[in-house]
Amino acid sequence: MARKVLVLSEVRDQELRNVSFEAIAAGKKISEGGEVVAVLLGENVSSLSSELIQRGADRVVTVEDKKLSTYTPDGYSQAVLAVIKSENPEGIIFGHTALGKDLSPKIAAKLNSGLISDATAIEVSGGNVIFTRPIYSSKAFEKKIVTAGIIFATIRPNNIPPLQKDETRSGDISSLSVEIKDLRTIVKEIVRKASQGVDLSEAKVVIAGGRGVKSEEGFEPLKQLANVLGGAIGASRGACDAGYCEYSLQIGQTGKVVTPDLYIACGISGAIQHLAGMSNSKVIVAINKDPEASIFNVADYGIVGDLFEVVPLLTNEFKKLKI
Numbered sequence: 001m002a003r004k005v006l007v008l009s010e011v012r013d014q015e016l017r018n019v020s021f022e023a024i025a026a027g028k029k030i031s032e033g034g035e036v037v038a039v040l041l042g043e044n045v046s047s048l049s050s051e052l053i054q055r056g057a058d059r060v061v062t063v064e065d066k067k068l069s070t071y072t073p074d075g076y077s078q079a080v081l082a083v084i085k086s087e088n089p090e091g092i093i094f095g096h097t098a099l100g101k102d103l104s105p106k107i108a109a110k111l112n113s114g115l116i117s118d119a120t121a122i123e124v125s126g127g128n129v130i131f132t133r134p135i136y137s138s139k140a141f142e143k144k145i146v147t148a149g150i151i152f153a154t155i156r157p158n159n160i161p162p163l164q165k166d167e168t169r170s171g172d173i174s175s176l177s178v179e180i181k182d183l184r185t186i187v188k189e190i191v192r193k194a195s196q197g198v199d200l201s202e203a204k205v206v207i208a209g210g211r212g213v214k215s216e217e218g219f220e221p222l223k224q225l226a227n228v229l230g231g232a233i234g235a236s237r238g239a240c241d242a243g244y245c246e247y248s249l250q251i252g253q254t255g256k257v258v259t260p261d262l263y264i265a266c267g268i269s270g271a272i273q274h275l276a277g278m279s280n281s282k283v284i285v286a287i288n289k290d291p292e293a294s295i296f297n298v299a300d301y302g303i304v305g306d307l308f309e310v311v312p313l314l315t316n317e318f319k320k321l322k323i
């Protein structure tokens with residue numbers, strides 16, 4: 001059954017975020033040979049449209065407005081609802097990002113639609129679209145089918161592989177004029193921390209430290225390993241609460257959810273709330289002094305030892321491989 005599917009693109013620093021391409025791949029699957037329409041919102045973003053086509057979108061609809069230059073729930077919901085009204089799609093896909101998590105329930109409520117949030121896989125069988133999503137803090141996964149109305153879902157970043165870029169693809173790019181009014185939130189300034197390298201939620205390699213790193217300086221060997229592997233630094237809440245690092249690095253139920261190809265947990269015990277944010281990683285390596293630590297229950301490779309000895313050894317070995 002061919003469907004028209006709308007996918008929301010996300011832009012950061014005038015570049016499309018990877019999750020935009022993953023959303024197109026998800027949309028393609030759900031469309032079952034129908035049409036995938038990418039929605040691009042912002043100011044001076046139209047130039048990014050062709051990349052969305054090359055990544056599999058059949059059409060792009062842009063809404064350009066100064067008031068959309070930064071995300072606000074009011075501005076984005078007005079623009080997205082206007083595109084939905086004009087396109088009348090059968091499916092809608094957002095990334096399960098900070099933006100998608102904030103915006104999707106608002107849009108679903110306005111459409112009087114259900115919402116499948118945080119989908120990690122999508123299958124299509126016999127005309128049904130079957131979503132897999134985590135429940136009980138990722139201890140189990142459930143499968144969901146939408147039986148009536150719009151198929152509206154958010155997809156977890158790094159789970160649905162994007163399509164290969166095809167520079168020969170072409171597609172229609174159009175703009176929709178939307179009057180954005182009555183913004184109740186105005187972003188006056190965005191204060192950025194000095195860049196810590198790779199973005200944690202999209203990183204392919206994450207080196208995470210727990211209370212076992214013992215101090216802010218204790219993160220140094222982890223940073224060196226992350227540098228060699230081109231990875232991002234993450235942390236447990238234990239490490240954040242102890243003041244060893246910023247809360248923006250926290251992974252888990254009340255922190256970020258990550259699904260890298262490689263997750264190296266250093267001095268993290270493996271509390272259920274931490275596992276909720278990383279247990280879907282493709283390969284998990286745990287380094288812990290305590291052989292009984294629960295992190296070893298989810299680890300593919302476990303190293304029982306002192307992280308201050310093991311991490312520098314790993315860094316040296318990876319350096320030799322010249323990754």
Ligand code: FAD
Nearest residue numbers: 210211212236237238252253254255267269273274289307
């Ligand atoms: P600990 O449990 O203290 O573990 C430290 C580990 O380091 C130990 O296993 C120890 O053996 C090991 N270690 C010590 N020294 C070394 C060394 N030199 N070398 C190797 N290993 C060493 N936690 C999260 O992480 N994310 C969340 O989002 C989150 N949300 C929560 C929400 C709620 C509502 C609640 C109640 C809790 C939440 N927590 C969360 C907290 C969680 O329950 C744990 O307290 C926390 O994850 C523990 O952090 P930790 O593993 O770093 O510390």
